[in-house]
Amino acid sequence: MSASIDVALVGYGYWGPNLARNLHQLATCRLAAVCDLDSARLAEVERFYPATRTTDYREILSDSTISAVVIATPVPTHYTLTSEALLAGKHVLVEKPLAMSSTEARGLIEVAAHQNRILMVGHTFEYNPAVRKIKELLTTGKIGELYYIYCTRVNLGRVQSQLNALWSIAPHDISILLHLLETLPVEVSARGATYLNSAVEDVVFVDLVFPDNVTAHVHASWLDPSKVRKMTIVGSQKMIIYDDVASEGKVKVYDKGVYRKGDEVYGEFQYKLHSGDIHIPRIDMTEPLRNECAHFVQCIQEGTRPLTDGENGLRVVQVLEAAQKSLRNRGVPVEVAS
């Protein structure tokens, strides 16, 4: 077994405490330091963890015992903080989305390659056992021809004043979609609405067209009475509902489908429905973030490429960019450059 490595966490705001807890509990690394600009946040760190605390990022960068940095700061700072860490020779796990533009994302990939350091993006859902189970079901072709996927990710809060719902919520769904479909969309449309702040969409609807007529739809909002994290996958033979907040049956596989019977020439079709059993596979209960953190450490120790590497992060940013462009044009479709 490899020696445990020392990791620093940068940003102890909304998501940081979850990273701290997991990094602390992992046997393969040590939460050596936490950096945050707010010393009140650091005081909370002190109560829970024996890590060094600092408000000065340079202290982290110059500490040669720290081999990896985990960045959970506001998205606009990702590019600068990540490139500085890479340049200081650290491996980096940065929260999603990787950056504010594909130009930035490409820049980070280059720096990481040049520095020969690992760059990983925190697309947690790709480490989620439920998503893995769905990926397995799609890969083995059990659902027949894939038709379409739609996702709803809504909640009351966390309202953001800089990032809209597209950039702050939809990256989860886009990451899952790209992971499941293993290809970029051809074209993206997006529409949204602003209520609390005229510059920031609280609600966004995104349509994605993938090759082979597969389509997807994403609804992201922080103005909703319920917490919904749901994805429906419609195939010709089977259909899947993935409900991430269900207490029983996060993934349900429906033996349901429709096929067309008849004469194509004369246009006389009949549609036959079948509706059979429902199967709920057992899903491993490991915390996805635990898997993600463990994977980061393992990639460092073994010198392997992370599942959610820089290119993975770039692809999500490319989709976000195209969607943002469509959003500004009231839904006019935008091609995704590949």
Added chain:
Amino acid sequence: MSASIDVALVGYGYWGPNLARNLHQLATCRLAAVCDLDSARLAEVERFYPATRTTDYREILSDSTISAVVIATPVPTHYTLTSEALLAGKHVLVEKPLAMSSTEARGLIEVAAHQNRILMVGHTFEYNPAVRKIKELLTTGKIGELYYIYCTRVNLGRVQSQLNALWSIAPHDISILLHLLETLPVEVSARGATYLNSAVEDVVFVDLVFPDNVTAHVHASWLDPSKVRKMTIVGSQKMIIYDDVASEGKVKVYDKGVYRKGDEVYGEFQYKLHSGDIHIPRIDMTEPLRNECAHFVQCIQEGTRPLTDGENGLRVVQVLEAAQKSLRNRGVPVEVAS
């Protein structure tokens, strides 16, 4: 009390049996005749009802004892059958949507006016006690400023070979939206996808922009593992979920909202969330179709205008037309002519 009137039902296919049952059970009218082109369907009528049966529509039109006709035939036939009935001096209740175009719809309104007969469209949800309760909540201003509404109406089947999901499923939601908001949308976008038949969208997403920045979103599909009929209404003070297939709590009123606190000039905002009690008002259990049929008969007897009159039906068709145009243009927004 007015004398009972004799009503004929035209079309005993998918929806006709529900109309027959309600017309038969209403004390204010008599199901006098049923017309269908398929004599096997008429044989079923014979088993259940003492009504006259015919495959010849002209027999219905020429029967002077019949004062009203209820039309539940395929939508492309609505225009011809409805105008013939009006011209024959019958009052008409026709299933939704009223017609295949606004030109047709306007034509029917004119004929009805000229013939001084009642023209009513079967937008059942406007007779649904749950929708009435929501209308009441919106009217009394209890939800604060209305932000947005989104609707999901999906199921496995009934797959249609001529009408797409926009024209066959979404009219329900559009009718409810226009009823609740009491205005036409300014602009409509729609995107869809075809899987079973390249000429007919199985799945459609519609975005509607109403005056005062109120927006709405409709998802209609007949390719889905679950039967969902759900509408979420987001206001600044309260939020409502209307789940038409819930066994308990079809309408839930959430005392939830977000408001912005801070200095507009310096752009330093804070968002305050409140999340209080949930209230589930008792909803009257009357069958909406029963209310609708009774309303039709009452309007005839009292000479009053139906809630869902020809103009009401026309407005829904106008929205469908605009959405259809956008659908053909991959989501480019289309203005709704008023």
Added chain:
Amino acid sequence: MSASIDVALVGYGYWGPNLARNLHQLATCRLAAVCDLDSARLAEVERFYPATRTTDYREILSDSTISAVVIATPVPTHYTLTSEALLAGKHVLVEKPLAMSSTEARGLIEVAAHQNRILMVGHTFEYNPAVRKIKELLTTGKIGELYYIYCTRVNLGRVQSQLNALWSIAPHDISILLHLLETLPVEVSARGATYLNSAVEDVVFVDLVFPDNVTAHVHASWLDPSKVRKMTIVGSQKMIIYDDVASEGKVKVYDKGVYRKGDEVYGEFQYKLHSGDIHIPRIDMTEPLRNECAHFVQCIQEGTRPLTDGENGLRVVQVLEAAQKSLRNRGVPVEVAS
């Protein structure tokens, strides 16, 4: 195919209309007559069905064209009405419970045997496709060793002023239990409470001990905020939840269980749990009462013994009698005579 037979329905109160509808719609019989003491109820019959109507039971009995009688009157009248019908040479389907005592029940069995007529009891749940599926799962041994079953059947209303919750609600569960287990219980205990009427238990809890240490528990009440009709079956290998009011997944089969590992002599055990997939078999959607009515007619036509024959009805009454005795003795266990 046998000729259609003429059936008379006796009692058009709470449950009678459901029987009327099914008898009317069955192709193998004709709802020839309806008898009720209340002429207002008969007026409703007239609106829906072309059957003869009478308030005089003797008219039914003396009508030689009527070969079978379906009795849905208050339970205390079952014995008299059923024996009169059998003596008049009619086949009889009588609602559950068969009679108010095992003595009465045995009397009816004897009369039916002597008259060579079919006596069937309306234990509808034995004709329920969900119960049939569960029976199949138990018979094939898939759940391992059967441990215990518990049932909840509660609702608000129908409050009865003569029969307590044991006699009016619990017969459903007892019938299902005897059907699934294919044996009488050895011993029964029951406790209850009276709130609305000091002579009639609104709430009853029944414990049943079957051979081989299989136990069952029934909770019946008409004072409850929710409509619950639920049965949980616990086996050593699998467990089943049957929720009759669930819209999706009435029967859920859980691959869950506990086994004991270790040394019996030294009492050092470990308990190993397994918790795997959940399977929801498709359940046929036929109305149970339709199946029941069709079965009655078929038994008459083919001269076969009904699934829920007089002996079946007697066994349920024997359990009710024992439970009633325990109820009067505050839960002291009572043996079930076999």
Added chain:
Amino acid sequence: MSASIDVALVGYGYWGPNLARNLHQLATCRLAAVCDLDSARLAEVERFYPATRTTDYREILSDSTISAVVIATPVPTHYTLTSEALLAGKHVLVEKPLAMSSTEARGLIEVAAHQNRILMVGHTFEYNPAVRKIKELLTTGKIGELYYIYCTRVNLGRVQSQLNALWSIAPHDISILLHLLETLPVEVSARGATYLNSAVEDVVFVDLVFPDNVTAHVHASWLDPSKVRKMTIVGSQKMIIYDDVASEGKVKVYDKGVYRKGDEVYGEFQYKLHSGDIHIPRIDMTEPLRNECAHFVQCIQEGTRPLTDGENGLRVVQVLEAAQKSLRNRGVPVEVAS
């Protein structure tokens, strides 16, 4: 504000880690030491908390800096460990049930009184905000006359090899019932069944009769496919469902009830049902165990009596004793000595 006090945790098995986390996070005390016989468990403590660790209970007792002990060891050890701690001058919070018999419980109360130390029992649900809300609803009389309460607390696991389901699961429900009703039951019956181990009931049903014809029913089991923690409270005017595992709506208040109308003399009653709105009050999200630990520390600091003091713990044990006696006699009712 009082000075923070040093607390030792004894027992770091199943429940201990939850206590450790809460004691660690409370600002009013310090988790100074943890004692467990298993040094592997202590190694886990070391990873998470800066507390002293020991396998020797006497070290805790003789440490004068420790003023309070929290005991989360197997129930049969409660009496000895608690009395030793009290005799050593420590305040004690001991997990439920307080002891294995009312004699033991009374002994502990006496020692605590003599030593002038606080004795508190960990009946967590009395610190649960949902239970507090229900208590408030009952106290203000909003539900009318209280009829009956039934509770289901089942799960797969944790199978116990010494304590049956009555002693290990039902104390929660009994504690809640006594808290809500503010009186001991008059009489208790219990029935159970053993499957995994012939000496230990896996499943128990308890009936409790309280003064004024209020009754309660408890179902406790560790052999179940689902995790259920549910309590239904039936009143004459309103009914409450408390579902502790519901994600939305843990407490639902139903405006439902039945009243009797009519002439008592002639026994001609009619039962009128009303079924109105449902109200879901917002429930504070504080962790009950956090409230409990904070209350313990506060009682020490302020010298006040805990809500769940020794007498409270004794009453629960008295009910358990009576139920155990009935259980051994197959459900024969047993009076509760007061």
